[in-house]
Amino acid sequence: MTYLQYCVATFLLLPAAVVLVHILVYLVDPYGLRQHPGPFWAKFSSAWLGWVAKQGHRSEVIHELHRIYGPIVRISPAEVSIADADAFAVVYGHGNGALKSSLYDEFVSIDCSMFNTRDRAQHARKRKIVSHAFSHKSVLELETHIRRHIALLLVQWDRLYDGAVKGMSGSEGEGGWSGHNGRLWLNCFPWMNYLAFDTIGDLALGTSFGMITSAHDAAPIPAKSTSFTDLEFANPEVTHIPAIAVLNGRGEYAAAMGVLPAWLRPFAAQLPWYRARAQSTPELTGMAIVAVSKRLAVPVDRVDLLSQLQLGSDDRGELLDRKELTVEAQSFILAGSDTTANSITAIIHHIAANPSVQSRLQQELDEYVCTVDEPTATYEQIKHLPYLEACINEGMRVHSTVGLGLPRIVPEGGLTICGHFFPARSVVGVPAYTVHRDPEIWGHDADVFRPERWLDANDKLPAMLKAFNPFSTGSRGCVGRNLASLELTLFAATLFRRYRFVLAEPEKSIETCEGFIRKPVRCDVGIKRRDS
Structure with missing residues (x-):
């Protein structure tokens, strides 16, 4: 056989071999999932799930599949989605032995963080050190710094509002805004x-990124790519990245690449869509390296999250080294900014879309939040406001920032979940997006934003609380939930106490795009200062 003939034969036989392997996997059914219904192509290859994730609407697609097939849907040869609130405790509970899937490997940069490590012992060590920094007591000590950044936003919006009522408009450098009908119109996202x-930068590293003041998405990274591996960056040469946009690219890349078959990932990485987003990982790593280096070179005179990490130790008395500090700081910045921004934007949209909800919320805030001396709400003023809490919970339920079923590998011995046995090495996940819309729990209007459901729940409340899972649960649940809850409460209380919001297009639903998390694409609103 000539070399040319060999190449032709390989070209023809390789695709046939790939198809044959997938057919054999389906026939052999090594994960014992054949009895569960699902899309045709998902039975043969996880490439189907990769394609769905790449489109940016995985949670919505899986939700529709549950409508068709029921509470258990096979979404790859090895993975099922289980849309049942009772499954949360089994899949994500303490001590069940389930590990995170290979999806999380795509989030690793420099080294594993507490978020993406798949090793149970490593996670337990990191969580012991990190968790004390996010206790309720520790988080409340950060309130003053959170409120300072909210106040900076009010200064900016008030300035733009004053210009808007005069009929002025702003450039894209200020986020793009205009004034008409006595309102300031802008994309609040x-x-x-x-x-x-800015808030998480200050809380984690003692200094903000200055985005509110500059009205610009920019964060420094080393100017030379060789510096991405230098954990002790001291070179004054930096360039700036659009951190928010880059973070979006990283989530999209990891969510789509992480579900592909291992053999397919190297080939997918060469495709334009993946290559365009792959650079986001070293860029975000560079951002963390610069930020941590700056913070350690010039220590701040107050407690921040990094300083608390420096003081924490594991069971053997060992401290986090420089690499671990950088990795965890990067996780703080990314997780603490992205999810919070998405959630508060969705909350603003839904409250603005429901004038009666906004009026009731503002009536409650007017009674308890005093703005004579301080423009921002305080925790003491708002910690027990039932309608404010209901609005925030309902926003997180309907939007479901982390809506996909976080995948877990079933341990040896298997797991019985909701009456069904799943063998070892199969992958299971519980999609919060779908559980948050279960009509048996939330009622016939489960798709509707209605905060009153939380106040009128009565005997339904226990079932609602079991099904409500915005921060995941168990030992791998969000360690920063106390901080996120405080931020969302302070943000919402202050903004709705000071402004009245309307949507630019009231008839439109909020548009989203999903990588690892579901993000609003934009949120165009008109705001009017309530004291004007």
């Missing part, structure tokens, strides 16, 4: 990102 990024 970038501003919520600025607020969240």
Whole structure:
């Protein structure tokens, strides 16, 4: 056989071999999932799930599949989605032995963080050190710093509002805004990102990124790519990245690449869509390296999350080293900015879309939040406001920032979940997006934003609380939930106490795009200062 003939034969036989392998996997059914219904192509290859994830609407697609097939849907040869609130405790509970799937490997940069490590012992060590920094007591000590950044946002919005009522308009450098009908009109989503990024930068590293003041998405990274592996960056040469946009790219890349078959990932990485987003990982790593290096070179005179990490130790008395500090700081910045910005934007949209909800919320805030001396709400003023809490819970339920079924590998011995046995090595996940819309729990209007359901729940409340899972649960649940809850409460209380919001297009639903998390694409609103 000539070389040319060999190449032709290989070209023809390789696709046939790939198809044959997938057919054999289906026939052999090594994961014992054949009895569960699902899309035709998902029975043969996880490439189907990778394609769905790449489109940016995985949670919605899986939700529709549950409508068709029921509570258990096979979404790859090895993975099922289980849309049942009772499954949360089994899949994500303490001590069940289930491990995170290979999806999380795509989030690793420099080294594993507490979020993406798949090793139970490593996670337990990291969580012991990190968790004390996010206790309720520790988080409340950060309130003053959170409120300072909210106040900076109010200064910016008030300035733009004063210009808007005079009929002025702004450039894209200020996020793009205009004034008409006595309101300031803008896309509030970038501003919520600025607020969240600046806040977590300050809380984690003692200094903000300055995005609110500059009204610009920019964060420094080393100017030379060789510096991405230098954990002790001291070179003054930096360039700036659009951190929010880069973070979006990283989530999209990891969510789509992480579900592909291992053999397919190297080939997918060469495709334009993946290559365009692959650079986001070293760029975000560079951002963390610069930020941590700056913080350690010039220590701040107050407690922040990094300083608490430096003081924490594991069971053997060992401290986090420089690499671990950088990795965990990067996780704080990314997780603490992205999810919070998405959630508060969705909350603003839904409250603005429901004038009666907004009026009732503002009536409650007017009674308890005093703005004579301080423009921002305080925790003491708002910690027991039932309608404010209901609005925030309902926003997180309907939007479901982390809506996909976080995948877990079934341990040796298997798991019985909701009456069904799943063998070892199969992958299971519980999609919060779908459980948050279960009509048996939330009623016939489960798709509707209605905060009153939380106040009128009565005997339904225990079932609602079991099904409500915005921060995941168990030992791998969000360690920063106390901080996120405090931020969302302070953000919402202050903004709705000061402004009245309307949607630019009231008839439109909020548009989203999903990588690992579901993000609003934009949120165009008109705001009017309530004291004007």
